Amino acid sequence: MNTDPVVTHPDLQLITLDVNGERHDVITEPRRTLVDVLRHELRLTGTHVGCEHGICGACTVLVDERPVRACLMFAAQAEGSSIRTVESLSEDGGGELNDLQRAFSEHHALQCGFCTPGFLMLAEGFLAERPDATKEEIREVVASNLCRCTGYQTIVEAIDACATTRRRTCATPCDSPAGKEH
Amino acid sequence: MSNSPVSDGKLVGKAVRRREDPRLLAGRGRFVDDIALPGMLHAQFVRSTVAHAELSSVDVSAVRDVPGVVAVFTAEDLELGDIVAQLGRPLSEFVPTAMPVLARDKVRYVGEPIAIVVARDAYAAEDGLEAAKVSYATLPPVLSEEAAFADGAPLVHAEAARNTLVDVSLFATEGIDGIFDAAPCVVEVDTRTGRQNALPLETRGAVAHWDDREEQLVVHTCTQIPHQVRTVASRCLRLDERAVRVVVPDMGGGFGQKCVVGREEIAAAAAALRLRRPVKWIEDRKDALSASFLAREQHYRARAAFDAEGRILALDADVVCDMGAYSCYPFTAGIEPLMASAEMPGVYKLPAYRVRGRAVTTNKAPTGPYRGVSRPQYVMVMERLFERAARRLALDPVEIRRRNVITEFPYKGVNGITYDPGSYLESLNLCERSVREEGWYEKQAAAAAEGRHIGIGYSCFSERTGYGSAAFAQRKMQVVPGFDISEVRMDTSGAVTFTTGTMNHGQSHETTMAQIVADELALDIAKVRLHQGDTDRITYGFGTFASRSITIGGSAVRLAAAKLGDKLCAIAASRWGVAPEEVELTEGAARRRNAQDVLTYEEIADIAYLRAHLLPKDIEPGLSVTATFDVFNDGTFSNATHACVVELHAGTGQVEILRYVCVEDCGVAINPQVVEGQCRGGIAQGIAGALFEQVTYDAQGEPSATGFMDYKVPTAHEIPDVLIHHLETPCAFTETGAKGAGEGGTIGAPAAVLNAVNDALRPTGVELDHTPITPETVHRALNGAPSLESSS
Numbered sequence: 001m002n003t004d005p006v007v008t009h010p011d012l013q014l015i016t017l018d019v020n021g022e023r024h025d026v027i028t029e030p031r032r033t034l035v036d037v038l039r040h041e042l043r044l045t046g047t048h049v050g051c052e053h054g055i056c057g058a059c060t061v062l063v064d065e066r067p068v069r070a071c072l073m074f075a076a077q078a079e080g081s082s083i084r085t086v087e088s089l090s091e092d093g094g095g096e097l098n099d100l101q102r103a104f105s106e107h108h109a110l111q112c113g114f115c116t117p118g119f120l121m122l123a124e125g126f127l128a129e130r131p132d133a134t135k136e137e138i139r140e141v142v143a144s145n146l147c148r149c150t151g152y153q154t155i156v157e158a159i160d161a162c163a164t165t166r167r168r169t170c171a172t173p174c175d176s177p178a179g180k181e182h
Numbered sequence: 183m184s185n186s187p188v189s190d191g192k193l194v195g196k197a198v199r200r201r202e203d204p205r206l207l208a209g210r211g212r213f214v215d216d217i218a219l220p221g222m223l224h225a226q227f228v229r230s231t232v233a234h235a236e237l238s239s240v241d242v243s244a245v246r247d248v249p250g251v252v253a254v255f256t257a258e259d260l261e262l263g264d265i266v267a268q269l270g271r272p273l274s275e276f277v278p279t280a281m282p283v284l285a286r287d288k289v290r291y292v293g294e295p296i297a298i299v300v301a302r303d304a305y306a307a308e309d310g311l312e313a314a315k316v317s318y319a320t321l322p323p324v325l326s327e328e329a330a331f332a333d334g335a336p337l338v339h340a341e342a343a344r345n346t347l348v349d350v351s352l353f354a355t356e357g358i359d360g361i362f363d364a365a366p367c368v369v370e371v372d373t374r375t376g377r378q379n380a381l382p383l384e385t386r387g388a389v390a391h392w393d394d395r396e397e398q399l400v401v402h403t404c405t406q407i408p409h410q411v412r413t414v415a416s417r418c419l420r421l422d423e424r425a426v427r428v429v430v431p432d433m434g435g436g437f438g439q440k441c442v443v444g445r446e447e448i449a450a451a452a453a454a455l456r457l458r459r460p461v462k463w464i465e466d467r468k469d470a471l472s473a474s475f476l477a478r479e480q481h482y483r484a485r486a487a488f489d490a491e492g493r494i495l496a497l498d499a500d501v502v503c504d505m506g507a508y509s510c511y512p513f514t515a516g517i518e519p520l521m522a523s524a525e526m527p528g529v530y531k532l533p534a535y536r537v538r539g540r541a542v543t544t545n546k547a548p549t550g551p552y553r554g555v556s557r558p559q560y561v562m563v564m565e566r567l568f569e570r571a572a573r574r575l576a577l578d579p580v581e582i583r584r585r586n587v588i589t590e591f592p593y594k595g596v597n598g599i600t601y602d603p604g605s606y607l608e609s610l611n612l613c614e615r616s617v618r619e620e621g622w623y624e625k626q627a628a629a630a631a632e633g634r635h636i637g638i639g640y641s642c643f644s645e646r647t648g649y650g651s652a653a654f655a656q657r658k659m660q661v662v663p664g665f666d667i668s669e670v671r672m673d674t675s676g677a678v679t680f681t682t683g684t685m686n687h688g689q690s691h692e693t694t695m696a697q698i699v700a701d702e703l704a705l706d707i708a709k710v711r712l713h714q715g716d717t718d719r720i721t722y723g724f725g726t727f728a729s730r731s732i733t734i735g736g737s738a739v740r741l742a743a744a745k746l747g748d749k750l751c752a753i754a755a756s757r758w759g760v761a762p763e764e765v766e767l768t769e770g771a772a773r774r775r776n777a778q779d780v781l782t783y784e785e786i787a788d789i790a791y792l793r794a795h796l797l798p799k800d801i802e803p804g805l806s807v808t809a810t811f812d813v814f815n816d817g818t819f820s821n822a823t824h825a826c827v828v829e830l831h832a833g834t835g836q837v838e839i840l841r842y843v844c845v846e847d848c849g850v851a852i853n854p855q856v857v858e859g860q861c862r863g864g865i866a867q868g869i870a871g872a873l874f875e876q877v878t879y880d881a882q883g884e885p886s887a888t889g890f891m892d893y894k895v896p897t898a899h900e901i902p903d904v905l906i907h908h909l910e911t912p913c914a915f916t917e918t919g920a921k922g923a924g925e926g927g928t929i930g931a932p933a934a935v936l937n938a939v940n941d942a943l944r945p946t947g948v949e950l951d952h953t954p955i956t957p958e959t960v961h962r963a964l965n966g967a968p969s970l971e972s973s974s
Binding site for chain 1: 197199200202203204206207208209210211212213215216218303305381382383384385432433434435437464466467687688689690855856858859862863865866867889890891895897898899901903904927
């Protein structure tokens with residue numbers, strides 16, 4: 001955390017981030033990655049850092065509703081975009097888990113839980129775009145991120161079960177991209 | 183446990199939903215890098231860029247001028263004690279070596295920490311690293327077993343002649359040479375397994391600060407062994423143990439890599455102590471891949487004698503484990519060769535055995551335990567020997583195993599170990615039946631007719647999981663893990679807090695252990711809460727490794743809960759003036775048998791704490807009890823059979839896993855869903871070792887794996903769905919009937935995959951004994967080119 005109160009410092013700039021529907025003004029170095037700013041400046045520590053080179057996907061967040069690696073993006077590049085982190089999934093401020101989170105728990109799709117926020121945001125973005133995804137397509141997408149605990153099977157099953165339930169509850173064309181139960 | 187009721191089994195045995203899930207799923211878990219303290223500084227390490235050298239000079243003066251850098255310390259500045267891992271064996275068998283917290287005179291691997299840079303943030307700390315000037319007088323690096331043992335080889339540690347840290351010869355059955363001479367069938371294998379990284383997704387890290395009020399150095403760190411980290415920190419920093427508190431937050435995996443004491447967390451703690459400011463160190467992935475504790479690089483030469491019916495008569499093995507540059511604390515470099523030497527016979531009735539186990543030191547990153555510890559390797563050796571003998575004797579690979587597995591228990595092995603009952607034959611039969619019923623043998627034949635290469639492979643194993651003090655003492659460890667202590671405490675609201683000395687890093691302790699307590703006390707699980715990972719809160723513990731958490735930790739928890747149950751009964755009985763035997767605990771209350779009298783736990787707790795004058799003289803106020811548990815015999819053995827079906831692709835040499843079946847027996851499964859999760863995760867790591875992951879070194883000792891572009895961690899593409907069948911042979915030596923379940927998947931998978939690949943290669947006549955099995959090797963085998971293995 002940068003604690004130096006030097007707003008005129010040549011290496012610092014003011015950026016504005018829209019995160020989980022809330023506007024944040026952040027004074028930071030331009031070289032700071034989006035994930036570091038989310039975690040250490042905004043204290044949204046649900047998003048994790050696993051490799052810092054875009055492979056493991058633990059830092060996956062939604063930028064304009066699409067999954068991106070927050071370690072491969074500078075925070076400054078995210079200005080003007082809408083960012084969603086894992087903290088946005090739970091309803092009423094973190095009390096109630098959403099259907100995707102509940103599916104992960106029901107299917108034991110997490111053990112240590114470190115990679116889990118990345119998989120959740122990956123799945124959230126993917127299912128919004130492809131609500132009719134087959135299990136094979138879900139497995140393809142799950143292969144974007146690394147998990148060291150589960151062997152992936154239960155992650156695929158959890159996302160597939162969530163997608164199936166969303167389709168069932170939206171028997172008529174569903175206009176809620178997030179597909180929350182209604 | 184005399185008076186409290188036996189668990190009515192309401193929760194144990196059920197897939198109770200995990201209690202740790204809501205916070206982890208909501209992004210409200212707290213991992214070590216999530217901790218931020220006021221005024222916190224950030225550390226990074228200047229690390230060696232050469233594998234073997236005298237340190238000519240370490241000039242860090244320019245580091246202090248880098249903007250944002252607050253301090254930099256070398257070994258000379260910090261004057262810390264060394265980390266020394268000890269085995270109580272004679273010098274001919276074990277040579278202790280010192281691991282300085284920061285390298286002092288010499289560096290022994292690329293990535294060895296030389297200085298710690300502390301700055302206002304991690305970016306500035308990294309800037310600081312670039313300003314350090316380190317001069318090396320390079321020495322020739324020792325990078326292989328062969329180079330280490332060569333005459334006149336450079337010495338990694340001057341005190342370790344021939345670069346040998348451990349050299350033990352065990353179990354030389356009299357007349358074993360004669361058995362080999364007379365046997366109708368003798369087969370040999372020469373197996374090598376690649377150096378792997380246990381690779382928890384959360385890298386190592388620590389946040390340390392001095393607490394003036396408690397006069398304590400508080401170290402938040404992701405470790406599987408908090409109490410042992412405290413011991414090392416207090417010794418290195420010359421503080422009383424009570425002046426160090428180690429706290430473990432949520433942990434993003436460990437798999438053994440975090441069950442040894444690292445130098446970096448001690449250095450970060452030392453910097454915090456010097457600066458009297460909080461210091462955070464979070465390992466980056468490059469360091470985690472190349473310079474954290476690695477594992478698994480082993481070489482076995484083994485031969486086995488068989489009779490004409492395929493029964494094994496004798497086994498003679500030579501085990502060499504490349505432990506890298508330092509012996510890890512507390513397990514030492516003995517962990518791998520001693521495990522392999524003692525337990526190699528596995529599930530088979532072996533009459534004669536001889537083994538030599540050695541640990542060699544080289545200029546590579548040091549190794550530590552990794553899920554399975556040597557068992558994946560020696561199981562691979564045994565399973566290759568049986569496959570080879572089956573081919574020689576024209577026997578079915580499953581049939582030869584069937585003729586050799588132990589079927590009568592308890593069985594005292596040639597290795598001096600007594601095996602408790604398991605389902606060795608049953609698991610083999612069920613596994614084969616499962617594969618047959620899915621039609622894989624027909625699919626294999628049909629594929630062969632089309633010129634495709636499908637293979638089916640098996641592996642059978644047992645794994646000791648109930649390592650009590652007695653079992654570890656036999657290994658002559660100076661830090662002898664084994665027992666565990668649990669405290670169970672009820673407050674005035676009737677809610678229960680309990681502790682374990684084990685340490686969760688993904689195994690669901692908060693749920694499974696709470697299931698045990700809730701059942702024992704007939705209490706709603708919502709009223710039960712586990713505390714772990716805090717050396718001030720937990721009397722003592724050895725943490726989590728060797729699948730000991732439920733077997734040993736869970737047993738201590740159950741005993742303590744039962745003891746609290748006894749006290750609840752005794753207080754209720756004293757109120758009613760009846761014998762405690764007349765009281766039973768159900769649904770959160772004590773009830774008098776055959777009567778209407780009921781005292782809720784709140785009411786009993788109210789008496790125990792707030793109106794203690796009502797207690798009889800022989801009952802102490804309060805509702806806090808502790809219990810310890812240990813295993814005093816050879817331990818308990820989980821067992822399993824794995825089957826794998828692969829297809830080899832001739833054009834690319836790719837190995838595709840078409841099916842994976844696991845039959846596991848871990849005794850009573852406290853939570854079957856958790857057990858399945860452990861199996862699947864373990865199998866994924868075993869497949870990773872069989873087919874993908876390896877850290878190699880170039881001629882100068884530079885490691886190949888510095889990022890996930892170079893170190894292939896399998897994804898959902900490569901890891902198949904796993905069909906799991908459960909058998910249950912309850913354990914007589916644990917309080918829960920459970921045997922450990924954490925490591926089996928990792929142990930069984932490499933042999934099953936290797937055997938499946940060899941089955942698919944059968945028409946080519948090539949047999950592979952090394953892992954990882956690379957596409958190049960398979961491609962060469964399928965296309966008639968000479969094998970690479972003989973040259974490696």
